[in-house]
Amino acid sequence: MPGIKGLALPRHPVSMYQANFKTKAGLVRLTFRKYSSPKFFGSSMWELLVLTNLKWDISSVTAQDFISHILRKIPVDQSTCNCQMLIRHTQTFIALCATDFKFSIYTPSIIASASIAASLQGLDWTTKNNCSLSELLTRIHRITGIEREYLQSCIDQIEETVREAMAHRSSGNDHPNNPQANSNSHSSSNHFSTDKLADHSKAETPTDVRDVHF
Structure with a gap:
């Protein structure tokens, strides 16, 4: 065809x-x-x-997102505490929590609250304001609704993690080939400063995180 x-x-x-x-x-x-x-x-x-x-x-909401909200509610007076240093210490504790699996049982709000409480206590804010740690935890409980037992448990875990990190750092500096480290080993093992942990990377907050309101 x-x-x-x-x-x-x-x-x-x-x-x-x-x-x-x-x-x-x-x-x-x-x-x-x-x-x-x-x-x-x-x-x-x-x-x-x-x-x-x-x-x-x-x-996702991270522990970093709760810092400013909680500090605004406490509140923290500039005359009795350096807020920038407080935030830096809190961020360091949060970064340490991210390196240990045992903190996975805690929510970001608990980690943030416990880190703030540990930082305030470490910077003698509780002493300067005649506020005990128990009273501070009660105040944070009223702000966030988190049970004091959870906050205290998380604080204890943070302190244990800090001790382990400092012990590991001290043992690393005690290498026999490092004479300068041997001369400073006693002072570094007896004193703790969160500034030494500033080398740890901070947990980044994603962009466009939704606002958190209490």
């Missing part, structure tokens, strides 16, 4: 699903078969599905 050469004939027979475009049910079946196949619906599509269901709200 003379006109048959201009036709583009398919190489394979058309399947029943491909031919049944006239009905809505057939189109739905074809779409489902195509886009639910493992080849198409790979890891990237699963990620897209999860993000879509989360409405692209994937910013």
Whole structure:
């Protein structure tokens, strides 16, 4: 036939699903078969599905986000405490908590509250303001609603982690090939300063984190 050469004939027979475009049910079946196949619906599509269901709200709240809120509620007077140093010490404690798995049982708000309490106590804020640690924990409990037992437990864990970190640092400096470290070993083992832990990287706060209000 003379006109048959201009036709583009398919190489394979058309399947029943491909031919049944006239009905809505057939189109739905074809779409489902195509886009639910493992080849198409790979890891990237699963990620897209999860993000879509989360409405692209994937910013997580970290302990860093609670620092300013809690300090504003305590409050901390500039005349009795250096707020910049307080924040720096608190961030150091939070960074230490991120290095130990045992803090995974605590929520970010507990870690932030305990780190603030430990920093205030370490900077003698409690002494200067005639406020005991127990009274400070009660005040933080009223602000955050966190039980005092959880706060005290987290503080104890932080202090233990700090002691272990300083002991490890001191033992590393006591190497026999380092005479200067040997001469300073006694003073470094008996005194603790959170400034020595400033080398630890800070836990970064993601951008566009939702505001936290109490």
